[in-house]
Amino acid sequence: MQEIKKYVADNKQRFLDELFDLLRFPSVSADPAYKNEVLKTADFVAQKLRDAGADNVEVCPTAGYPIVYGEKIVDSSKPTVLVYGHYDVQPADPLELWHTPPFEPTIRDEKIYARGACDDKGQFYMHVKAFELMIQTNTLPCNIKFMIEGEEEVGSNNLGIFVQQNKDRLKSDVVLISDTAMISMENPSLETGLRGLSYVEVEVTGPNRDLHSGVYGGAVANPATILAKLIASLHDENNHITIPGFYDDVVELSAAEREALNKAPFDIEDYITDLGVEEVWGEKGYTTLERTGTRPTLEVNGIWGGYIGEGAKTVLPSKASAKISMRLVPNQNSDKITKLFQNHFEKIAPKSVKVKVTPHHGGEPVVTPTDSVAFRAAQKAIAESFGKEPIPTRGGGSIPIVALFEKELGIKTVLMGFGLDSDNLHSPNEKYDIANYYKGIETIPLFHKYFAELSN
Amino acid sequence: MQEIKKYVADNKQRFLDELFDLLRFPSVSADPAYKNEVLKTADFVAQKLRDAGADNVEVCPTAGYPIVYGEKIVDSSKPTVLVYGHYDVQPADPLELWHTPPFEPTIRDEKIYARGACDDKGQFYMHVKAFELMIQTNTLPCNIKFMIEGEEEVGSNNLGIFVQQNKDRLKSDVVLISDTAMISMENPSLETGLRGLSYVEVEVTGPNRDLHSGVYGGAVANPATILAKLIASLHDENNHITIPGFYDDVVELSAAEREALNKAPFDIEDYITDLGVEEVWGEKGYTTLERTGTRPTLEVNGIWGGYIGEGAKTVLPSKASAKISMRLVPNQNSDKITKLFQNHFEKIAPKSVKVKVTPHHGGEPVVTPTDSVAFRAAQKAIAESFGKEPIPTRGGGSIPIVALFEKELGIKTVLMGFGLDSDNLHSPNEKYDIANYYKGIETIPLFHKYFAELSN
Numbered sequence: 001m002q003e004i005k006k007y008v009a010d011n012k013q014r015f016l017d018e019l020f021d022l023l024r025f026p027s028v029s030a031d032p033a034y035k036n037e038v039l040k041t042a043d044f045v046a047q048k049l050r051d052a053g054a055d056n057v058e059v060c061p062t063a064g065y066p067i068v069y070g071e072k073i074v075d076s077s078k079p080t081v082l083v084y085g086h087y088d089v090q091p092a093d094p095l096e097l098w099h100t101p102p103f104e105p106t107i108r109d110e111k112i113y114a115r116g117a118c119d120d121k122g123q124f125y126m127h128v129k130a131f132e133l134m135i136q137t138n139t140l141p142c143n144i145k146f147m148i149e150g151e152e153e154v155g156s157n158n159l160g161i162f163v164q165q166n167k168d169r170l171k172s173d174v175v176l177i178s179d180t181a182m183i184s185m186e187n188p189s190l191e192t193g194l195r196g197l198s199y200v201e202v203e204v205t206g207p208n209r210d211l212h213s214g215v216y217g218g219a220v221a222n223p224a225t226i227l228a229k230l231i232a233s234l235h236d237e238n239n240h241i242t243i244p245g246f247y248d249d250v251v252e253l254s255a256a257e258r259e260a261l262n263k264a265p266f267d268i269e270d271y272i273t274d275l276g277v278e279e280v281w282g283e284k285g286y287t288t289l290e291r292t293g294t295r296p297t298l299e300v301n302g303i304w305g306g307y308i309g310e311g312a313k314t315v316l317p318s319k320a321s322a323k324i325s326m327r328l329v330p331n332q333n334s335d336k337i338t339k340l341f342q343n344h345f346e347k348i349a350p351k352s353v354k355v356k357v358t359p360h361h362g363g364e365p366v367v368t369p370t371d372s373v374a375f376r377a378a379q380k381a382i383a384e385s386f387g388k389e390p391i392p393t394r395g396g397g398s399i400p401i402v403a404l405f406e407k408e409l410g411i412k413t414v415l416m417g418f419g420l421d422s423d424n425l426h427s428p429n430e431k432y433d434i435a436n437y438y439k440g441i442e443t444i445p446l447f448h449k450y451f452a453e454l455s456n
Numbered sequence: 457m458q459e460i461k462k463y464v465a466d467n468k469q470r471f472l473d474e475l476f477d478l479l480r481f482p483s484v485s486a487d488p489a490y491k492n493e494v495l496k497t498a499d500f501v502a503q504k505l506r507d508a509g510a511d512n513v514e515v516c517p518t519a520g521y522p523i524v525y526g527e528k529i530v531d532s533s534k535p536t537v538l539v540y541g542h543y544d545v546q547p548a549d550p551l552e553l554w555h556t557p558p559f560e561p562t563i564r565d566e567k568i569y570a571r572g573a574c575d576d577k578g579q580f581y582m583h584v585k586a587f588e589l590m591i592q593t594n595t596l597p598c599n600i601k602f603m604i605e606g607e608e609e610v611g612s613n614n615l616g617i618f619v620q621q622n623k624d625r626l627k628s629d630v631v632l633i634s635d636t637a638m639i640s641m642e643n644p645s646l647e648t649g650l651r652g653l654s655y656v657e658v659e660v661t662g663p664n665r666d667l668h669s670g671v672y673g674g675a676v677a678n679p680a681t682i683l684a685k686l687i688a689s690l691h692d693e694n695n696h697i698t699i700p701g702f703y704d705d706v707v708e709l710s711a712a713e714r715e716a717l718n719k720a721p722f723d724i725e726d727y728i729t730d731l732g733v734e735e736v737w738g739e740k741g742y743t744t745l746e747r748t749g750t751r752p753t754l755e756v757n758g759i760w761g762g763y764i765g766e767g768a769k770t771v772l773p774s775k776a777s778a779k780i781s782m783r784l785v786p787n788q789n790s791d792k793i794t795k796l797f798q799n800h801f802e803k804i805a806p807k808s809v810k811v812k813v814t815p816h817h818g819g820e821p822v823v824t825p826t827d828s829v830a831f832r833a834a835q836k837a838i839a840e841s842f843g844k845e846p847i848p849t850r851g852g853g854s855i856p857i858v859a860l861f862e863k864e865l866g867i868k869t870v871l872m873g874f875g876l877d878s879d880n881l882h883s884p885n886e887k888y889d890i891a892n893y894y895k896g897i898e899t900i901p902l903f904h905k906y907f908a909e910l911s912n
Contacts, residue, residue: 029767030765030766030767030768030769031765031766031767032766090769090771091763091765091767091769093763093765094666097665097666153768153769154767154768155768181671195670197670197770199768199770201768206733207731207732207733208731208732208733209553209731209880209883209884209885210550210553210882210883210884211731211882211883212852212853212881212882212883213753213755213757213781213783213882214651214653214783214851214852214853214854215637215748215851215852215853215877215881216731216748216852216877217748217753217755217781217783217852218738218739218747218748218751218752218753218755218783218852219736219737219738219744219747219748219852220731220733220736220737220738221733221737222755222756224687224756224757224758224759224778225687225688225691225755225756227684227759228683228684228685228687228688228756228759229684229687229688229691231680231681231684231685231688232681232684232685232687232688232689233688234681235681235685275663275664275665275667275672275676276663276664277662277663277664277676277677277808277809278807278808278810279807279808280675280676280808281675281676281677281806281808282674282675282676283674288675291674291675292671292672292673292674292675295674296674297669297673297674299669299673299674299678299681299770299772300678300680300681300684300761300762300773300776301669301680301762301763301768301769301770301771301772301773302680302761302762302763302764302769302771302773303680303683303684303759303760303761303762303764303776304759304760304761304764305756305758305759305760306756306757306758306759306779307547307549307757307758307779308758308759308760308777308779309486309487309547309549310486310487310488311485311486311487311547311610311816312486312609312610312611312655312657312757312779312781312816312817313486313546313547313609313757313758313779313882314546314653314655314755314757314781314854314882315546315757315758315882315883316755316757317756317757317758320756320759321764322680323762323763323764323768323769325669325673325768325770327669327670327673327674350737351734351735352733352734352735352736352737353733354734360767360768361768395670395671396668396670396671396672396673396674396675397668397670397671398670398770421671421672424665425668425671426666426667426668426669426769426770426771427665427666427667427668427771428665428666429665
């Protein structure tokens with residue numbers, strides 16, 4: 001541990017500078033306008049893997065953005081860790097809400113502000129630097145493979161094909177991912193499950209053109225009003241989702257599981273204050289931790305239609321649209337839920353409008369084992385690094401790769417995230433605490449050490 | 457009539473060229489980006505009034521956009537007609553739906569396509585050209601005053617002050633406005649009422665920042681979902697508006713009035729086909745003509761919130777907004793309805809969000825007299841010009857100036873519009889039939905003639 005701390009201390013500024021270089025790439029995978037920047041980011045990541053000491057580094061083309069691969073095989077009889085991360089980021093808008101430009105990383109109060117600071121550039125780059133540390137100090141105790149993709153924020157559409165076509169190359173004993181959050185530096189935690197995702201876009205079309213709301217208002221169905229009615233009907237008065245069959249495959253937690261989950265340190269008053277709301281909201285009969293960790297949800301991610309500029313325009317719009325995503329819990333299936341949504345939404349639409357539902361992407365929910373060698377290695381690494389045993393938690397987010405890996409390669413995942421819920425992922429002013437970045441770089445070599453030891 | 461037709465025939469191309477020059481100004485009053493263009497339009501209109509023979513032409517400053525005034529007093533013992541119109545236009549977006557650029561007037565199938573072609577540049581400019589005709593042929597039978605404003609599309613906020621401060625200058629016997637539609641060239645009509653307007657913007661705020669919908673989804677009220685629920689609740693299952701007190705001041709039409717109204721030529725199948733919808737929609741118990749002409753309505757003119765760009769972003773938005781306008785019928789009051797809406801909307805919002813209602817502008821509903829000298833003059837002018845008696849109809853739109861004139865100056869209005877409902881007012885591909893433009897220029901001098909004759 002002393003050697004690790006010394007190496008990190010000796011290279012502190014360079015570790016930060018390199019992350020800043022990575023954060024300056026606006027690698028927004030959702031927006032085709034950034035295509036060249038996303039591609040440049042992949043090349044940058046590949047070069048940094050080479051610099052750190054990886055062999056066989058390759059920017060592997062896909063039908064979308066490339067996957068960066070690299071490896072270090074020290075001894076084929078030793079266990080192998082596959083590190084997954086992603087170099088693409090969420091769109092930065094609304095830009096006007098950023099205090100400093102999203103792609104010009106800035107330090108304030110010991111935090112790095114930039115799009116991707118935590119999700120996931122800051123987190124996957126810890127692994128690159130921890131790898132460099134193990135190479136330089138000659139302490140790499142197992143084989144390591146890196147797979148850093150560029151389409152996580154748009155559904156990892158091409159990753160499945162890549163994994164299928166590279167089963168030998170990717171053969172490993174565990175997948176290690178840092179793309180989740182812990183409760184706090186004082187209460188380190190390990191996520192043991194992730195929600196799945198079904199993301200759709202809906203379009204409601206009324207008249208074949210925008211109409212004058214005075215001449216036609218009151219006589220023609222307004223798609224914005226109808227869309228509002230359709231969306232409103234998707235939750236009942238208890239905030240249960242009303243899509244028939246939606247909950248069919250949900251496995252209810254046992255009383256003991258619920259009790260354990262609700263024991264995690266969590267202050268509802270802090271939560272409310274942090275978000276600036278008067279009260280929380282959600283499905284009746286469940287706590288906030290249960291709502292985000294164990295229950296499926298349906299959220300409107302975007303809605304638009306008609307005149308949204310300055311001032312007043314008296315128009316009855318021809319179309320109104322929304323982006324809607326559902327988070328799924330273990331045993332639910334993304335394709336099935338997407339179909340249930342589609343059928344339901346088309347069925348409840350009145351005849352006076354046309355409705356189109358376009359699936360965007362999905363991902364399956366997962367539960368990671370808590371009795372594996374890899375999970376115990378993560379527990380020991382965190383306990384040693386933080387001086388406190390990590391608390392197991394259930395995460396609300398989705399990392400589709402986890403289910404994919406299990407299905408295609410038969411490998412389980414350990415989610416060893418160093419972010420915080422307050423890191424503003426997907427929001428303006430995304431940040432990552434500098435302390436968490438360094439702590440991650442220090443903890444990762446311990447994981448490898450214990451994983452190698454316990455695997456014997 | 458022969459002399460009129462000859463003058464129009466001799467000046468056909470010039471009349472069109474001048475209108476095209478006027479249409480090329482992007483005089484969008486709602487968008488501050490067009491400020492200079494709106495101001496230039498006012499100067500252009502003033503120059504054209506001078507060229508046509510008007511005296512005392514002035515671009516009168518207001519707190520917003522100027523009002524263009526001009527007059528010709530032939531004999532103070534003769535009656536005076538005040539022509540009102542507006543040189544500002546609606547925003548042109550969505551631009552991508554225009555077949556030709558909105559501010560580059562284009563003729564297709566004998567129709568002029570441009571923003572403002574009908575509303576109201578094409579229509580008010582007929583009066584400028586009819587005035588020129590009467591000056592040039594020495595047939596102006598009464599005094600004429602022009603008041604052409606630049607803020608009609610944003611609520612005529614500064615017109616009231618101008619009218620109050622210019623009561624003497626504006627003193628007239630009737631207000632003549634061409635800013636409405638007729639049924640068709642085969643079925644000329646005269647509107648005898650207009651709906652009032654209450655236009656508001658609502659903003660629903662949930663958490664103090666955009667959130668990751670995986671981390672927080674299901675545990676925090678989503679403003680887009682709440683906005684949808686609030687909007688959905690504004691109409692009940694019969695499409696009645698649910699705001700308490702909303703209908704209190706509405707005077708129901710008598711059975712005889714309803715019968716007369718529904719006798720107007722109207723083919724519901726043509727209407728449905730033209731709009732490309734499967735069926736009409738509206739308040740139960742009323743026909744389409746009643747819904748648009750005699751009933752108050754509530755329409756969403758725009759809605760937005762969250763991520764509305766390409767692809768998928770899993771965000772739980774901090775805010776969602778909508779522009780909502782209500783059309784009012786005689787005896788309803790715009791301020792009162794705005795307050796009812798505001799109180800109701802704030803009251804039904806759940807505690808988990810904050811709601812802000814901002815009134816944009818309003819206007820009072822009006823019924824114009826059908827037994828006045830001016831109305832009979834309009835009937836005679838149309839009967840002579842079109843060879844058919846005009847049918848009285850009720851318009852669904854709003855021209856706030858009409859109620860204002862009655863209140864401030866005690867003058868009634870005649871609504872002699874030459875547009876068609878299919879002119880795509882406020883929509884992409886706004887148009888005005890060339891035939892209607894010329895027909896208007898021919899009919900207007902007849903109105904002045906009969907108004908002078910009948911006033912004796």
